[in-house]
Amino acid sequence: MFYDKKGLLEYLQGADRKIAFKSMRLTDQLYSDTKEDDSNRQREAARHLEKAIEIFTSGNIPSALYHFEKAFNIENSPLVSSYYAFCIAKERGQFSKAISLCSEAIKQEPQNSILYLNLGRIYRLSKSKGDAVKIFRQGLKFEVNQQIIDELTNLGIRKNLVIPFLKRINPLNKYLGIILHKLRLR
Numbered sequence: 001m002f003y004d005k006k007g008l009l010e011y012l013q014g015a016d017r018k019i020a021f022k023s024m025r026l027t028d029q030l031y032s033d034t035k036e037d038d039s040n041r042q043r044e045a046a047r048h049l050e051k052a053i054e055i056f057t058s059g060n061i062p063s064a065l066y067h068f069e070k071a072f073n074i075e076n077s078p079l080v081s082s083y084y085a086f087c088i089a090k091e092r093g094q095f096s097k098a099i100s101l102c103s104e105a106i107k108q109e110p111q112n113s114i115l116y117l118n119l120g121r122i123y124r125l126s127k128s129k130g131d132a133v134k135i136f137r138q139g140l141k142f143e144v145n146q147q148i149i150d151e152l153t154n155l156g157i158r159k160n161l162v163i164p165f166l167k168r169i170n171p172l173n174k175y176l177g178i179i180l181h182k183l184r185l186r
Contacts, residue, residue, distance in 0.1 A: 045074035056083060061090050078105035082118040095126040113143035120151060129155060159186065 052067030065087035072084045082105045089098035102119040109115060116139025123132035133155060136148045161168060162176040180186035 041074055045071045045080075048074070049080055052083065056087070061087055065091050078109040078112065078115060081105040082115045086118040086121055089122045089125050095122060098122045099126075111142045113139040113145040113148060115139075116142070117145060117148050117151070120148070124151070124155070162186075 048067045048071035052064045052071060055067060056064035065084070068080060068084040068087050071080045081101045085098040085101035085105070088094045088101075099119070099122055102115065102122055106112075106115045106119065116135050120132045120135040120139065123129075123135060133152065136152050136155075139145060139148050158168075159177070162173050162180065163170070166173050168174075177186065
């Protein structure tokens with residue numbers, strides 16, 4: 001399911017604020033043990049990340065992209081890469097680049113469900129529903145994330161096949177399913 005800008009705004013306004021707080025904690029962990037010369041750059045990256053997540057949550061993806069890009073260029077962490085990847089997929093349509101960035105972020109931090117959430121959203125935007133469902137389910141294995149559950153609910157689950165030993169694309173299965181649905185027997 002695709003969101004227009006208003007729909008995405010409504011969805012993100014209802015989203016858990018835990019993501020923002022979790023990302024701030026992760027950002028603090030990333031930048032706690034650094035040299036003084038790098039501390040200004042890292043504080044700037046943390047500031048951009050915090051601002052970007054705040055703007056992202058409010059639904060302004062182009063502005064969030066600007067801040068994620070700044071944070072990504074200063075300090076490339078898996079969380080920043082993941083959000084940056086979603087933003088470039090949403091705004092610029094660069095799905096292959098976004099998928100590779102998000103996949104690399106997951107390789108670096110495989111237990112973070114937010115990374116799976118963003119990769120699943122990218123697959124959903126690229127009209128790869130099957131891949132999106134697979135990624136969302138992988139993310140739920142590591143952590144129960146209400147946003148992932150909401151995404152899976154919005155994608156919907158297919159009903160069982162009318163004739164299970166035939167493939168879903170078989171015309172007999174397809175048209176029997178349509179007829180049974182219209183007769184409200186299914």
